Amino acid sequence: MTLSNPRVLLVDDDRELCQMLTEYLDAEHFDVKSVHDGGDALAELQANDFEILILDVMLPTIGGFDVLRTLGASYATPILMLTARGDDVDRIVGLELGADDYLSKPFNPRELVARIRAILRRANSRSARGNVPDQLTVGPITLHTGTRQVHVGGKPAPLTGAEFRVLELLMRSAGQVISRETMTEQALGRKLVAYDRSIDTHISNLRRKLDLETGKNPEIKNVRGSGYTLTWAHA
Helix, strand or coil: CCCCCCEEEEECCCHHHHHHHHHHHHHCCCEEEEECCHHHHHHHHHHCCCCEEEEECCCCCCCHHHHHHHHCCCCCCCEEEEEECCCHHHHHHHHHHCCCEEEEECCCHHHHHHHHHHHHHHHHHHHHCCCCCCEEEECCEEEECCCCEEEECCEECCCCHHHHHHHHHHHHCCCCCECHHHHHHHHHCCCCCCCCCHHHHHHHHHHHHHCCCCCCCCEEEEECCCEEEEECCCC
16 A cells, blocks of 8 residues: 655745745655645645644744644644744744744755654654553643643643653653753754754743742752753652
């Protein structure tokens, strides 16, 4: 049986860039649909299934951030944001609104392909586990890898895909320090590079959403020069 090529929705108002990327991704065995505004993107996502959404921030009518807000932080399809180089604000806002990863413009198409494949590998790995519930519990936090749900004290906590993977790493190694390099590779599917603060942004979001701020129990601690750890002191 021949497997179909992964479907990619590319959203960017630069039509020449879309044409170039479509040709490049087609040669890499991806099935690409391109649109040039957020409204068209939302219509496509409602009408068709895609394995990944590649979304530019700057769009003419409905921007990338508004698309993220409409989809919601728990939207299941992975999202890769395209941002202006060096614009930390765009990157952080995109991650907070639900993007799984980001790529700064201008970029090498080979890196885009590598990012897409890393994201799809993670998604396929989750699917291969099937629907058998796999529950992790640390104090009041319960995480189900099968249903991808998180509860704190019995109340649901909606997380983005990347936040869920970071939390799963922390919970599986509760009490142990996990380096930022390891978290970047295992949760985001890429190597940590200089000035990459994505993991720190995801940690900040988890602290806020799960009420794990400094001094609380449990707590996500930053071990200076080493990484992060999830601690839980039994009452």
